[in-house]
Amino acid sequence: MLEEKNSLxxxxxxxxxxxxxxxxxxxxxxxxxxxxxxxxxxNISTLALKNNLDSLLLNLITKKYDDYLNLLYRIDVSENEMATIKNDNLLNTIENISFLILKREFQKVLLRKMYS
Incomplete structure (x- = not known):
């Protein structure tokens, strides 16, 4: 169902x-x-959506960490997938987190589409 490897x-x-x-x-x-x-x-483009999400996550992680954690909990991002992210570079880490968020949200949308 979701074989993609990155946000784009x-x-x-x-x-x-x-x-x-x-x-x-x-x-x-x-x-x-x-x-x-x-x-x-x-009406935002998908590239702008990805870039805006990345910059928003950077802001949350650096300035509002509790809000960031609350967001991950609300979206229900898998803890196992989060644990596989390497923390070697903040920008790469944010891109990976952004991908996990978009992936989970897309799963929700697909499930709603299939069962409605």
Whole structure:
């Protein structure tokens, strides 16, 4: 179902499935539920979405770590997958976390689509 290895491949699959708006809506919903006052525009390009998510995660990790942890919990990012991320470079780490967030949100959207 999800064979992609990075955020750009994943977002290309989301575009192929015509689920970009649903993915953004799910992201916005989970950010709101995590009490993070950020919202992605529904007409944003997938590359801009990835870049905005990366910069938002950088800000959360460096300035609002508790909010970052709350977001991961709210989105339900796998702890096992988080444990596999190498912490050698902050930007690479953020890109990997961004991928895990997008992957989990896409899973939610796909499951909702399949069972509705």
């Amino acid at each position: 491949e994943l977002l290309k699959a989301v575009e192929t499935e015509n689920l970009v708006i649903k993915l953004i809506e799910q992201l916005n919903k989970d950010f709101q539920l995590a009490n993070i006052d950020e919202e992605f525009k529904l």
